[in-house]
Amino acid sequence: MHRLTLLRGLIAGTLLLSSVVAAPLEAQNAGEPLIPPAGLDMSATDPSTKPGDDFWQYANGAWLARTAIPADKPYISEKEAMRDRTEAQLRGLIETAAASALHEPTTVEGKVGAFYKSFMDAPRLEALGARPIRTELAAIRAIRTPADVARLMGDFNAGFEGTFIDFWIGADPKDPEHYVVTLYQNGLSLPDRGYYLKADFAPERDEFRSYAARLLTLSRWPSAKLRAASIVALETRIAKVSWTKVEQRDPPKLYNPMSPAELAAYAPGFPWAAFLRGAGLESKTRVILAQKTAFPKIAKIFDDTPIETLKAWLAFTVADTAAPYLSSSFASAHFHFHDHALFGIQEQPVRWKLGVRAVSGGDCFAGGPRDCFGTLDWAVGQMYTAHYFPPGTKKSIEAMVANITQTYRRRLERLDWMSDRTRAEALRKLDTYIVKVGYPDKPRDYSGVVIKDDDLIGNVRRAAAADWAFYVGRSDGPVDKSDWEMTPQTVDAYNGTLRDIVFPAAILQPPGFDANADPAVNYGAAGWGAAHELTHGFDDAGRTVDAKGALSDWWTAADAREFKARTAMLGAQFATYEPLPGLHINPELTMGENIADLGGLAIALEAYHDSLRSAPAPVIDGLTGDQRFFRSWAQYYRGKATEDFIRQYTVSNEHSYWPYRVNSGVRNIDAWYEAFDVKPGDRLYVVPEKRVRIW
Ligand SMILES: [Zn+2]
Secondary structure: OOOOOOOOOOOOOEOOEOOOOOOOOOOOOOOOOOOOOOOOOHHHOOOOOOOOOOHHHHHHHHHHHHOOOOOOOOEEEHHHHHHHHHHHHHHHHHHHHHHOOOOOOOOHHHHHHHHHHHHHOHHHHHHHOOHHHHHHHHHHHOOOOHHHHHHHHOOOOOOOOOOOEEEEEEEEOOEEEEEEEEEEEOOOOOOOOHHHHOHHHHHHHHHHHHHHHHHHHHOOOOOHHHHHHHHHHHHHHHHHHOOOOOOOOOHHHHOEEEOHHHHHHHOOOOOHHHHHHHOOOOOOOOEEEOOOOHHHHHHHHHHOOOHHHHHHHHHHHHHHHHHHHOOHHHHHHHHHHHHHHOOOOOOOOOHHHHHHHHHHOOOOOOOOOOOOOOOOHHHHHHHHHHHHOOHHHHHHHHHHHHHHHHHHHHHHHHOOOOOHHHHHHHHHHHHOOEEEEEOOOOOOOOOOOOOOOOOHHHHHHHHHHHHHHHHHHOOOOEOOOOOOOOOOOOOOEEEOOOOEEEEEHHHEOOOOOOOOOOHHHHHHHHHHHHHHHHHHOOOOOHHHEOOOOOEOOOOOHHHHHHHHHHHHHHHHHHHOOOOEOOEOOOOOOOHHHHHHHHHHHHHHHHHHHHHOOOOOOOOEOOEOHHHHHHHHHHHHOOEEEOHHHHHHHHHHOOOOOHHHHHHHHHHOOHHHHHHOOOOOOOOOOOOHHHOOOOO
16 A cells, blocks of 8 residues: 555545454454444543533543553554554464465465564564665665666655655546556655744754664764755755645646656756656656646756755665664664654554554554555455455445435435536436445455565565556556555545545444444444545545546536535634644645535434434433434544644644544534533534534
């Protein structure tokens, strides 16, 4: 799986679907059941808080008070607990495979086992020091011309080098049956351009400078301190000309096709031909530029940066990408910068967890920007689903998503603010969605990937190269609609560019959905997740794609105006939220997710009501059906995070920090006011005409 998700489409992670998962076969933590009890955790309630004042605190307060963030994580949450269970399951499978793995195995399980063994052999890595990356460092030292630099940057997806220009192959947004190469601005080591430009991030910039100096020193690169300062200055120049994340939430603006010759004329100073050759894309006659106006500026920065600085930058990026697979000096420096300084994680996770993530791709959530790089993630996915994904789950989830889709269809049919013309296309688009559950139909072929139990860096390098070769190899053929962008072991779900709603096996486990829980609880979590993903196809970005999956404006001007007026009301609510003193939620950055949260809640609630077929909802634990539905949603999002994590999340993530998702969602839904007797004067109270209603 590739790290680049923001621009490859309208992908937006969410959650929660599930059904009963088979009893775990292996990897039980002593005494701790892998599957928690179903339903609502009533002991989480804070009875001293009125639901109408702070629903998040009311539903989760006691849990928040008694729960600590583990030292090796940036946060704790329900989803994180599901990740922990998945990781323990993977550990069992992978360690079993490792126990019998040959030195250079030929089977999928053997390769997974040997890769893990090569990671777990810490004494060997310690003895090797920087030696495993000496080939890369020697290639960088041998650079003579800017074209040599660009060629190595082109190796980005198959090697350890960084690049000023990222690239990926995906369905062409205006010709969705064919693949196209899209180029993106890149070149930043910190999480967002704001980290380079805002005064409050001075400590993070200092950490970055020390980190670069440390890695260059460990790599025996000359004048490490001086070069580290030039690297920070160089990236700061790139940050200044880079588009903001908000500017990038506009798919039509990210679609700028050019021939390689036109690109060279438009953005002179960067050796584009050498770059495309390095990437194996020299035969392409057409590429798409995403952040168009940034390209000539980045090319100019490349052109007037001394080649010694470019070489030092490349050496730093090689060491940065490779650090987790090298000796403890490298790995600890990597942890200190990416996980501790930027995320607030206190302790490095134990080695088996790192090993499982290295071979499986983990959940690709924390740490450096290239977490999913150079793994056997799809091979691990095959092993995971074979052991932990009962065949019956697929059917029950597909049926539930079909119900949610029907409810959404009915709501679209009666939506009072949309004209019949726009509505007709919206309904057509809704009908084209494909639901994918569990795992891909076609297994990835790993037969050509050489894995050795004593060559960790070589394994990562060969796995990354094979992954990129897979995408390049199919890029001239028709788009494979059965494709997946998340592995089965990922605890998340997405709405993708193929108009697919995808639920990996690992998210299909309790507590997200549990056949033993009552429907109100399941609709508040799993049902909400399905509805949330569906509405992404119609959010501020998703609405620019039509029923054929192509970029086109299918909205009448009046409907677009009305949609924007409603989303502006939602944005105005979010602009007032302040997760940390002085740090506000960015309503433009989070708009798509906020729309999907609200739509998901409205649709899932109606689907829940439909599921009752006019029978009264049972009162359980003293709560009505609607009360349980809303509590389930609040419970699903419960979690707490370090300040560093909240800061990074709020600056750079498209989701709002969890308490605001929950409180903002409920205060716009009339049924919540009735369910919890919320009255004027309560802090979350919004007068009915100011409640936002979109889907
Ligand atoms: Zn989402």
